[in-house]
Amino acid sequence: MSSRRPVFRHPNLPKNDLGYTRRDYEGLDSTLCAGCGHDSITNAIIQACFELSIEPHRVAKLSGIGCSSKSPAYFLGKSHGINAVHGRMPSVATGANMANKDLLYIGVSGDGDTASIGMGQFVHIVRRNLNMVYIVMNNGCYGLTKGQDSATADKGSSSRKGRPNPFEAIDLCETAVQTGAGFVARGFSGDKEQLVPLLKAAMGHRGFALVDVISPCVTFNNTPASTKSYHWARDHMEATATFDFIPSRQEITTDYVEGATQNVTLHDGSVIRLHKTDNSFDVTQRWSSLEAMEQCREKGQILTGILHVNETLKDTHDILETTDKPLNTLTEKDLCPGNQVLTKISENYR
Amino acid sequence: MKKLNRINDFVIRFANVNGSGSASANNLFAKAVFRLGVPVSPKNIFPSNIQGLPTWYEVRVCEKGYLGRRGGYDFIVAVNGQTLKKDYEGLESGGYFFYDSTKSLTEDYTRKDITLIRMPLTDICNREIDNPKLRPLLKNIIYVGALAYLLDMDFSILTDSIAKQFSKKPKLAEPNIRALKLGREYASEHFAHTCELSLKRSDKLAGHILIDGNTATGLGALYGGATVAGWYPITPSTSVIEAFDKFTRQYRMDESGKRKAAIIQAEDELSAMGIALGAAWNGARAFTATSGPGVSLMTELLGLAYFSEIPVVLINVQRAGPSTGMPTRTQQSDVLACAYASHGDTKHVLLFPCDPKECFEMTAESFDLADRLQTPVIVMSDLDLGMNDHVSMPMEWDDARRYDRGKVLDRAALDSMVRDWGRYLDSDNDGICYRTYPGTHPEKGAYFTRGSSHDEYAAYTEDTDAYKRCMERLSQKFETARDLMPASHIQINANAGTLGAVFYGTTTNAANEAIEQLGEKGIVLNSLRVRGFPFKDEVRKFINSHDQVFVIEQNRDGQMRTLLITELDLLPSKLISIAHVAGTPIDALSITRSIEALLIDKPKPETPKGGAA
Structure with a gap:
């Protein structure tokens, strides 16, 4: 895992607006199983950051514990990262974000890390609307401990162990909408064409952005009877309205037919253009999003795409009314009121 | 009558x-x-x-x-x-x-x-x-x-x-x-x-103030430069954060009326500590305040902070345990739980304030210590100190004082570095390495912080030698901490005295009074007040230079006595526990009576723990 890649770069590699190549966004070699869905998500994160020309060192990566939470080592090697304890990434992310509001926070978690041990922290970070991208690499099982069912495993779904899961599944996207998230999307690790723009849109959103990604576990949960397997996901994927992600620097040129699209402008000026289809619904309304997800659930479908967007919410810093300068840059001069004030305060206790 | x-x-x-x-x-x-x-x-x-x-x-x-x-x-x-x-x-x-x-x-x-x-x-x-x-x-x-x-x-x-x-x-x-x-x-x-x-007017108080410890602690966090606090309501620590909140609203506003502090009421104590840890990792001075049950919940993250070397401050306003115990009664019963909080080999720096002025000073100091040592620092207050008003000397601040942010490399330092940088490379041989904040430099200084075993360059490792080197360096860092602890307060009443007393925190006033009462009866004790852990060398010297030492404290099991014996490798029979377990603040008279009784009926070496005040 600590092996180092050759530093040689082909001179003709394509560069982004900052002059970085895609390689500048890579990390160490993955130690996950060959074919793991998580590695595809890692690649999608690299691609999204590269295409958006994000300065690699202005990103902070956070994760919990589990296979998914190892992956921040495999992307953005020039960014700081922290591996918290199991299920506690949301609180560590909250503190980190409070210390410096100017970085892009990318959290990576798994379904065990988020929907079981970290469920309490998850719903509360949603409530606080912390400005971050929260990616769940969702495979319905505990990989590192050899394949136990997780809380997102669908009722009746079987992993390699062969026993159908008898418990109800938690849908993290529905939970996030219910607890007030401003951006909720679901992707599939096998569909890069959809996942990269979903991640880019999430990065453009200010506030909490959940991207729940179905990410099959090839070793323990890729059986025909598993609803988190590659073939099941391909067969049962139902996309919401297809959409274009138009970054803030790009001019909107294509024509569109009135009533056939819905534009949502994100905080950074980029635009999500949703093309309406028979499946589409108003993603800006909570009830409409929840209804669409519930309808697909009843039909045994996996609804993917942008499920909910609300750009009107205040993030944690807005709510707490913190100063514009990152708190970690403040010095004695900003923070310490000095002895004269202390003498005055003491007077109140005489 | x-x-x-x-x-x-x-x-x-x-x-x-x-x-x-x-x-x-x-x-x-x-x-x-x-x-x-x-x-x-x-x-x-x-x-x-x-x-x-x-x-x-x-x-x-x-x-x-x-x-x-x-x-x-x-x-x-x-x-x-x-x-x-x-x-x-x-x-x-x-x-x-x-x-x-x-x-x-x-x-x-x-x-x-x-x-x-x-x-x-x-x-x-x-x-x-x-x-x-x-x-x-x-x-x-x-x-x-x-x-x-x-x-x-x-x-x-x-x-x-x-x-x-x-x-x-x-x-x-x-x-x-x-x-x-x-x-x-x-x-x-x-x-x-x-x-x-x-009641007649007197002149015994000159310049004193009457203040509770939690308010002074909140002020200490204000002056110490804390900017992020995660917390969860729990008696008797809640008013620490309330004070910090109040003072930051008064003295930490920018020109546009925005706040130079982020205070988050978390969903539980796990999250409260996670918030403090995340903020500290990212270069802000951060803390949380809690009491026993909260400490229990925070121990896993304290272990992460210890092993990945993140400076975080925890204010523990102790109450009577175990479990829910007596939530509104006082005790000094988290000494061992805090000294060794978390699984694996962990040790934490503790500070023991005895009055509001020390609450202020030690809280402010705890942020410097945490940054210098890159490790958690726990301020061991208690309900009696935190929630009751105490006569105290007024707090003071030296305006020339600068925060010690410890070994942090900024962009310029990274650029001018000639040697190889590794997050856990001990180039000064004091057990403390150089850290970087996220977002500092486009090419240098990034690393992945983890609670799993890591080598000098922060890479995951299961190599035995690398793991041992890391654990031994952390021990060495604890030795460095020893020198940075506040000096013990030693009172010598008899130069060739054979009896000593050791105490800390809110036991101080009652213990000092008891020592005077005993002195009037011809029983002369020298005393030492512990103010920090790891113990400074004078603690060992003091105990070694007396035949018998009473350790006076407010818990059942004599936790400080245990810590002294373990950490200083002392003969257990030499230390006699005077333990007050009532949940009410300890009083002088019962200390005096316990010590008197013990001296009349001297304990045998195999049953050294005799006293119960």
Whole structure:
């Protein structure tokens, strides 16, 4: 895992607006199983950051514990990262974000890390609307401990162990909408064409952005009877309205037919253009999003795409009314009121 | 019967019903004693309840300046029917029993050795106060007015205090002052020459303040430069954050009215510690405040902070455990839980404040220590210190002081670095390595922080040698911490003395008083007050230079004694535990009695733990 890649770069590699190549966004070699869905998500994160020309060192990566939470080592090697304890990434992310509001926070978690041990922290970070991208690499099982069912495993779904899961599944996207998230999307690790723009849109959103990604576990949960397997996901994927992600620097040129699209402008000026289809619904309304997800659930479908967007919410810093300068840059001069004030305060206790 | 006859030296106890508004009246009385220049120590002994259960407020007045609990009470204001009998029976012989005589005492109140002071408080209220809503509150003020007469107090101190308290709402001052006068008038008409306890103006307090430890701790966090606090409400630590919040709203606003602090009430203590840890990792000074149950929940993250070397400050305002224990009672029972908090080989830096001034100083200092050592620092306060008012010297701040942010490489330092940088590379040989904040440099200084085993370059490793090197370096860092701990306070009363006493935190006042009491009886003890862990070298020297050392503390198992024995490799039989387990603040008299008893009946080496105060 600590092996180092050759530093040689082909001179003709394509560069982004900052002059970085895609390689500048890579990390160490993955130690996950060959074919793991998580590695595809890692690649999608690299691609999204590269295409958006994000300065690699202005990103902070956070994760919990589990296979998914190892992956921040495999992307953005020039960014700081922290591996918290199991299920506690949301609180560590909250503190980190409070210390410096100017970085892009990318959290990576798994379904065990988020929907079981970290469920309490998850719903509360949603409530606080912390400005971050929260990616769940969702495979319905505990990989590192050899394949136990997780809380997102669908009722009746079987992993390699062969026993159908008898418990109800938690849908993290529905939970996030219910607890007030401003951006909720679901992707599939096998569909890069959809996942990269979903991640880019999430990065453009200010506030909490959940991207729940179905990410099959090839070793323990890729059986025909598993609803988190590659073939099941391909067969049962139902996309919401297809959409274009138009970054803030790009001019909107294509024509569109009135009533056939819905534009949502994100905080950074980029635009999500949703093309309406028979499946589409108003993603800006909570009830409409929840209804669409519930309808697909009843039909045994996996609804993917942008499920909910609300750009009107205040993030944690807005709510707490913190100063514009990152708190970690403040010095004695900003923070310490000095002895004269202390003498005055003491007077109140005489 | 001989009445107790004393000036500026007695204990008065108030027995009230929780939620009846008695706290402000009782505070008014304690503050008046303070403003008379007389050393005073109020202790609120209250239930875990909002309304209805018994609560006591004990005020010790002591011209000599002893500020610990004395034990016993000489005067009781007994206005709680639920505890009347108990309050009656506990009164010292020769003492004064002041009660609401609207309801007569039953026949079983037969003591002949005390003075009854009958005041029909309820009748007076009903007759004199028109607004029935105000009656229960003002009833308390009326007895304070009566006390002013009975104790021969300067009445203007009380009326001035009321005026000051209600300076912004003078309309509220008026009925309070009237109630004070009602009490004084009734007392002067009925209780002439009844009470021989009195309060006289004194000059024992010069420049002192009367403040609770939690407020001072919150101020310490303000001055220490904390900007992020994660917290979860828990008695008795909540008011630390409330104070920090209040002071940052006053003194930490920018020009546009925005706040230079982020305070987040978390969903639980796990999250509270996670928030502090995440902020500290990202270069902000961050802390959380909690009590025992919260410490239990925080231990996993404390282990992460220890092993990945993140500076984080934890204020532990201890209460009586185990489990929920007695949430509104005091104890020093988290010493071991904090020293070794978390699984695996972990050790944490502890600071032990003994008064509000030290709460302020040690909290401010804890941020420097945490940054310097890149490890958690736990400030070990307790309920008695945190929630009761204490006479304290005023807090001071040296304006020339600069925060010690420790070994942090900024962009310029990374650019000018010639040698290889590794997050966990100990290039100074003090166990402390150089850290970088996220976002500092486009090419250098990034690393992945993890709680799994890591090598000098922060890469995951299961290599035995690399793991051992890391663990041994952390031990070495703890040795560096030893030198940075605040010096112990040592009091030598006999140069060739064979007996010593070791104590810490809120045991200090009672222990010092007990040592004087013992000295008067010819038992001379030298003493050492521990102020930090790891123990400084003088602690070992002090213990080694005495034959027998009493370790006085407020927990059942003698936790500091255990820590001393373990960490300093001492012979257990040399350290004798004087342990106070009541949940009320420790008092001098029981320490004195325990030590006396032990010296008469010397313990055998195999049963060294004899004392129970």
